[in-house]
Amino acid sequence: MTVKRQEPSSVRLWGAPTLEPDAWTEYVPTGNRQVDDPWLLTTGTFATPEPMEWEEMAHHEPELLWSSTGNVTVEAAGHLWLVPPTLGIWLPSGMPHRVRASAGAITYATYLNPSLIQISWPTVTGIPMSALLREILLHNQRTSMPDTERLRLQQVGVDLLKPAQAASLDIPLPKMPELRLVAERIIADPADNRTTEEWARELGLSGRTLMRWFQRDTGVSLTQWRILVRVRSALIDIAAGRPVVSVSRRLGYANPSTFIDLFRQVTGHTPAAYFRSVSGLDDSTPLPLAPRPRTPSTTPSASTATVS
Known part of the structure; x- marks a missing residue:
């Protein structure tokens, strides 16, 4: 699929290789299904011993991009979205995007079956990557697991996907x-x-x-x-x-x-x-939305290097 590249207008952060296939899921080129029925999701792992930039692409399924180490950047919807280890970036089905990863980064791409999940966020969304969500997505990569057990595990993973309750830094x-x-x-x-x-x-x-x-x-x-x-x-x-x-x-x-x-x-x-x-570590009490990012003060400090 060929998509027209749009120069990003901002760097955006949520308030969060060699394309070697993992043991359970092979990477599928742009345009093809990556999650077949009855499965709800699958995760690919990509290690980058050297800096890496993938060509712009769009997928049939919605995608959750997340990382465990290194700096990962997603260019989508006219912005550069930064992906720290605490946060994932949700990309809706069909959204063109370009991914860059620093040397030593480990990036994960979790694809979700759009016909079997109820999530329909229409735009790029920050997703808190709790320890439990990470472990479920990684455990799902194991090959030795009964189908019924895998489906239950995947449903729990889908249930844990919640938008970040903080404004983005644009x-x-x-x-x-x-x-x-x-x-x-x-x-x-x-x-x-x-x-x-x-x-x-x-x-x-x-x-x-x-x-x-x-x-x-x-x-x-x-x-x-x-x-x-x-x-x-x-x-x-x-x-x-x-x-x-x-x-x-x-x-x-x-x-x-x-x-x-x-x-x-x-x-x-x-x-x-x-x-x-x-x-996402404390899900028992709903957290209020953080205020929209404010323009920082320009008052110089003795400890800062002043731009005049």
Whole structure:
């Protein structure tokens, strides 16, 4: 199936190789069924010893993309969706998408039978990957299991699929090629300390012109935009188990409390509260929706590298 590629307009994160087939499911090319009746789902495992980018594709079945390690990005619906280990990305049937994985990442693609499940989320959706859901999807890969037992296991897995109860962190990407270059370099190194004037000199512009262009193209200042990128990078690291203190220092914040304050301004939560809201670990009490991400303050701190 050939699909027209749409350049992503933002980087989006939920508030979460060699194409070797696993023992139970073979990878099926785009356009073919990957889950046959009476099965409800199947999961493929893809390890990437080197960075990998798959061609754009769309599947007959809805797909849940998730990972256990490394950085995974899904380009879909005009956005880049980041897939930390705590969260999966739900892709509706037929949605074109492109997947990238870093070296050392392990990515899982769980396909669900659209004729036998009741889920019908119409757009890309964040799914908390609880420990129980992960173990069920992995246990389903075993070959030695009676059919009735496998079907019961798969039904429990389907029942555990719930949308993340937190707003997404949406980072607008500039459209102008010159600004996109700056954006991509900051995304690659969020701790980059260059000021707006320094970036402008590289582009042959004045600092005032770069500030005006960036604000007009993205809706936020370069200072605010870099804070969003740093929070995005921090979410990935914290989800991978790195301590908040070391993450904040890696991003250029000498005082962790400064980083936590900025994190709260962007997401509406402290890091601990944010991950509770999307982890799915406590399903007994419904959690309220997190507020929509707010524009971070541009007040400089002595512990931050200021973009002017």
